[in-house]
Amino acid sequence: MNPITPIINGMKITLKHMFMKPVTLQYPTERPKVAKRFRGLHALNVSHDKAKCVACYLCPTVCPAKCITVEAAEDANHDKYASVYEIDMLRCIFCGYCVEACPVDAVKMTEEFELANYNRKDFIYSKERLLVK
């Protein structure tokens, strides 16, 4: 084969891309479009001003990374609720099993992906931080 042909073919692609819309995103000024099914930061669903979570312990049980800590307690109406609900984002592998296991649709995964922080302890998301605002 003529040694020049592959070079010309390569340059064609290069030239074509010079006139195409760039794939590079000018993050953070430009934001990516996140799919609905994206598994980002967790959130605790709220119903009647209360977290829906009933502290059944299924999410910490199913969690392969063992990153969820739940402690149950009894409220004034003798209902079970999670007095502690913590997720250690440094350990979380975003598999979404917790969402799948939840029998009361209390935990979901949001489109939030910017989880960087300065301190290790800031990666431990407490119940207050996880509640849907």
Added chain:
Amino acid sequence: MVNLTIDDKQVTAPKSATIYEAAKMNGIKIPILCHDKKLKPFGACRMCLVEVEQMKGRQIPACTTPATEGMIIRTSTPDIVKARKMVLELLLLNHPLDCPVCDKSGDCDLQNLTYEYQVNSNRFTDEKFNHEIDYNNPLIERDMNRCVLCGKCARICDEIVSYGALTFIDRGIETKIGCEFDDGLNCEFCGSCIAVCPVGSLLARPFKHKARFWAMTKHPTVCGYCGTGCNLTLGVKDNKVLTTIYDEDQGFHKGQLCVRGRFGYQFINSTERLTTPLIKKNGRLIEATWDEALELVAARLSGGAAVAALATPRLTNEELTLFKKLLVENVGTNNFDHAAGYAHTAITEGFARSFGAKASSASILDIQKSDMLLVIKTDAYETHPVVGFEINMGVKNKGIKLTILSDKRGKLSKLPDATTLVHRPGSEVAILNAIAKTLIDDNLVAGSAATIAGYAELEKALAAFTADVVAAQCGISAADIKKLASEYAAAEKALIVFPVGQAYSGHTAELATALANLAILTGKYDKEGCGVLCLSEKNNSQGAIDMGFFAQDGGLNGVEILDACAKGTVKSLFIAGENPLTSYPNHTKVKAALEAVEFLVVSELFLTETAAMADVVLPVCSFAEKDGTFTSTDRRVQYFKSAIRKNVQIKSDYEIFSNLVTRLGGTVAPTPALLFTEIAANTPGYQGLSHVSLRKEGAFAAVATTPKFVIPQADAPFTVEVGKLALVTGSALYHNGTLSQYGEGPMHVCPENYIELSRTDASLYKISEGDVVTVSSASGSLQLKAKVTPRMPAGVVFSPYHFTAAPINTIWNGSPVTSVTVSK
């Protein structure tokens, strides 16, 4: 044995077995909801339906049908599976599907079966129950909406616990489990109903929402309260003991527990536990390092006979042996005693001289094998509830004759056909002597009795104890004494049971001797279902005796040690786990002694009032944090392993004693297991035992008896001063020693000391239930809450000893009966 075929498998089973039991024995699983192996067959749930070929393919319940010769059984044909699915559908029709919030989830029979039979939908529709949930009870939560009406709770409460708190109420579709008049639950709180409930209808409230069943590790261990030696399983998560778990295969008692065993575990993880050694400086206890504390203790221990020690029999056999070695070999003193070893003279002196062995000649297993039980004091149920369950089952299921000789009536008196002879307090020995005299006079003694040493002397010494004379003094009739003697002699097998303990000061060597004489006279010992069973108080009281940790060879006993402290002859006192300020007689004297002693070191779990007086306090491990062996009241040696890791700041008693031995120049076995091999070699009956051999199951240490008649000295009959009442002391059902004060369960049910008095006295002194009354004796006075009960005879009052807040020893100085005045 019968031969039958189950699922094409040829099997054999005992004649008494049901189809369910026959299948289980041969490894074939039949699903069940309403059956427990301790209970009688009931057949309520219809889950265990099987087909028997001979019955023309009809479906019959396996749990109520006896297995017969040649039966051909199928346990899982498509028809049966269909029927079982239907049963589950019908149960799930009313059962709320609240598994996420139900604590039973994970351990729930209904949930497991639903999963196994894949009942995913329901063909029927109906409303769910709407019963009110009982959240008020501190220990047992009842949610009858979840109930499947298997009746296990009602049956265990009736058949084994014999309380009958729960029962079926209403009829038809309105049937539910409830208490009398559908009221709140007010029972003994043993929690047996919680243990057997197959769903989440009955739950332990102290454990509510603490953890899921599958998240806990289960640690089998031995209960650390009374001497029965029950086995229990601790549920542990994150190094915390969260609950006790029922295991129907555990121990002689098949997982049955009392309120203390089941609900009294919270002391293990209490935040009040001591975590660092304390040294008294300028009158205040200051935190110190272990080195400082042990250096100071070691320096003060080298004083020979001026050093004394008191140890609780809650320590392990290994720790007690090591403590004794430290005291005898390294310190050079014989002044040591275990928790009121003086209270166990029934064994150390009584049995020693009558049977030639410092142990009971019978075991708890003999109770159900006997024909007649003679129980001294109804408190035998209260001191050892699980032994009480054995008595209940024996009397109710096997028709064992029960006679109780007591100064008050009690739970055991309520058993069917039980005879209770209520005598004046303090006259037990005289009555027993009169029975012995009757046996001899009426020629009811065994043929071999006359050849046993001491027979002639006994016969002579008993001359004064004719039934008529004794009856006049003791408040029971001569006819009753004679009847009891003839019944005891006539029974083929008869067992005598009596409790001892720190508050049973009348239960001495004399009582043990008098009881032993009856057994020896009639030849009822050393045989199955016969003998004398002394119920020792704490979990390792018998172990402490076996290890020789009690006053002997001229050493001072518990009470004498305190006297010597007051006199100044004992200068250093080492108290390992004891709380004499509450549990020893005569508060003033004990306090004076502890103040007088120059150096007091206390090793304890908590800063008790005794520990607060110490110069050095050493924090130690509870039974859940160490390894060792306990010996139960009938000499069952049981090994237990630590369930949780100990706090790094605390040490076990074993580590403390071995450290002190080393500091004083001795050598010591590095681990309890190695020390136990030495113990096994040197202790009669323990030969061949080791930690490894005991790992699976405890073993009985043999007791060799050589009978001899000894003359028991009966005290002069106690007469109450005019206008006063006779106070008898003892144990409350919900407590054991002073440790149970740190268990939430016992403290929920019985939080404070009380005085029980009869209705007659209550109306005489115009006292009603719950009134705070002042009880005064010659030695002091105390404010106690009044409890008016029908069980007390007129003129007698009862109070337990466990409570630090109102210690009964302020008015009780160790005598079996005390004259007191009670006023509002």
